[in-house]
Amino acid sequence: MDLPTEFPNLTTKSAVATAGDAEYYMNGYDIIVHRTVLSKGPKEHLQPESYVCRFCGRSRPEANFKKFNAHAISHLTGNNTLFSLYECRTCNARFSGYEADLGTLTLLDRQAAQVLGKDGVPSAKTSLKKSRIDFKEGGLVIQEHEGDPIALIDEINKTMTISTMKRSYRPLGVYKSLLKMAATLLDQADVDKIPEAIKWLGSDGLTENQIDDGTGYTCLRTFTPGMAPFGQTRVMILRRKNKSIVGPAYIFFLAYGCTSFQIVLPAPQEDRHLVGQTFDLHPIPLIAFLKMDRVFGKTRTHFEKLGSTELTPAPPSIVYHFESIDAVEIPNSQSGEPPNA
Numbered sequence: 001m002d003l004p005t006e007f008p009n010l011t012t013k014s015a016v017a018t019a020g021d022a023e024y025y026m027n028g029y030d031i032i033v034h035r036t037v038l039s040k041g042p043k044e045h046l047q048p049e050s051y052v053c054r055f056c057g058r059s060r061p062e063a064n065f066k067k068f069n070a071h072a073i074s075h076l077t078g079n080n081t082l083f084s085l086y087e088c089r090t091c092n093a094r095f096s097g098y099e100a101d102l103g104t105l106t107l108l109d110r111q112a113a114q115v116l117g118k119d120g121v122p123s124a125k126t127s128l129k130k131s132r133i134d135f136k137e138g139g140l141v142i143q144e145h146e147g148d149p150i151a152l153i154d155e156i157n158k159t160m161t162i163s164t165m166k167r168s169y170r171p172l173g174v175y176k177s178l179l180k181m182a183a184t185l186l187d188q189a190d191v192d193k194i195p196e197a198i199k200w201l202g203s204d205g206l207t208e209n210q211i212d213d214g215t216g217y218t219c220l221r222t223f224t225p226g227m228a229p230f231g232q233t234r235v236m237i238l239r240r241k242n243k244s245i246v247g248p249a250y251i252f253f254l255a256y257g258c259t260s261f262q263i264v265l266p267a268p269q270e271d272r273h274l275v276g277q278t279f280d281l282h283p284i285p286l287i288a289f290l291k292m293d294r295v296f297g298k299t300r301t302h303f304e305k306l307g308s309t310e311l312t313p314a315p316p317s318i319v320y321h322f323e324s325i326d327a328v329e330i331p332n333s334q335s336g337e338p339p340n341a
């Protein structure tokens with residue numbers, strides 16, 4: 001028997017599974033990084049005045065850090081306050097290429113959740129670039145031009161589907177952008193345990209010095225409908241307590257807007273004993289992080305392999321659900337005509 005609970009995401013059956021996942025992590029892992037990150041506020045710098053690049057190993061004056069603050073976690077996740085001083089400009093430029101892949105994959109999700117990046121909430125356009133959707137004055141404003149549809153409204157099912165221009169991303173770029181965030185947040189003692197991953201991040205291109213994470217770069221992604229149901233951007237790194245635990249040494253979790261990502265960090269020396277073994281990737285229970293008054297529906301979870309370097313189409317559309325449609329007067333109508341009653 002499976003019954004709903006007072007939480008929109010949980011039935012009795014899934015509550016048991018979630019409790020099992022929580023127990024697995026409580027018994028087997030330590031939380032070594034756990035932060036909420038703000039989109040506005042005073043800046044925080046990790047390890048100030050180090051000025052040795054964690055990724056390429058170069059220091060001043062060979063490496064350039066001048067007046068430079070690298071986002072510790074991508075600005076795409078709403079981080080405008082947490083920076084590091086141990087990422088040189090050269091490495092930062094390389095990482096921005098991976099970040100572009102993450103940005104392409106998550107564009108419509110970030111817009112729906114109104115995630116505040118360094119340039120505000122992202123806009124989206126159609127292929128013809130006439131019709132567009134922007135975040136203005138506290139809401140999403142859709143401009144649709146004749147012959148260039150962007151929003152399809154279904155009044156019977158009360159849905160609005162936004163379809164934008166075709167975009168593509170490199171899955172391995174997405175993985176590397178997540179790995180880079182995790183590698184930035186770790187203490188040096190833990191960084192020293194994943195030298196192969198650091199070397200991969202410090203190498204040019206996607207695949208030079210590539211290192212396996214043992215799961216085929218499996219990413220566990222979730223989408224929870226609602227008004228930014230995680231509240232603030234949240235990052236977490238879990239470290240396996242000892243080698244008797246059947247699971248990877250390091251797990252990185254990132255949640256913002258409506259979305260969360262969970263990956264395994266490549267740690268071949270730490271995970272050598274797991275070679276040839278099969279193990280389950282347990283989802284980190286979201287229930288503790290979701291703000292229930294902001295959740296409008298059930299969380300969707302899927303496992304995605306991010307190992308490909310091929311350009312892959314990003315989701316072309318997103319579906320919004322609405323309660324009602326109301327006619328409103330548009331102030332400063334460009335046509336100069338009074339709005340229809």
Ligand SMILES: [Zn+2]
Pocket residue numbers: 053054055056057058063087088089090091092
């Ligand atoms: Zn560097």
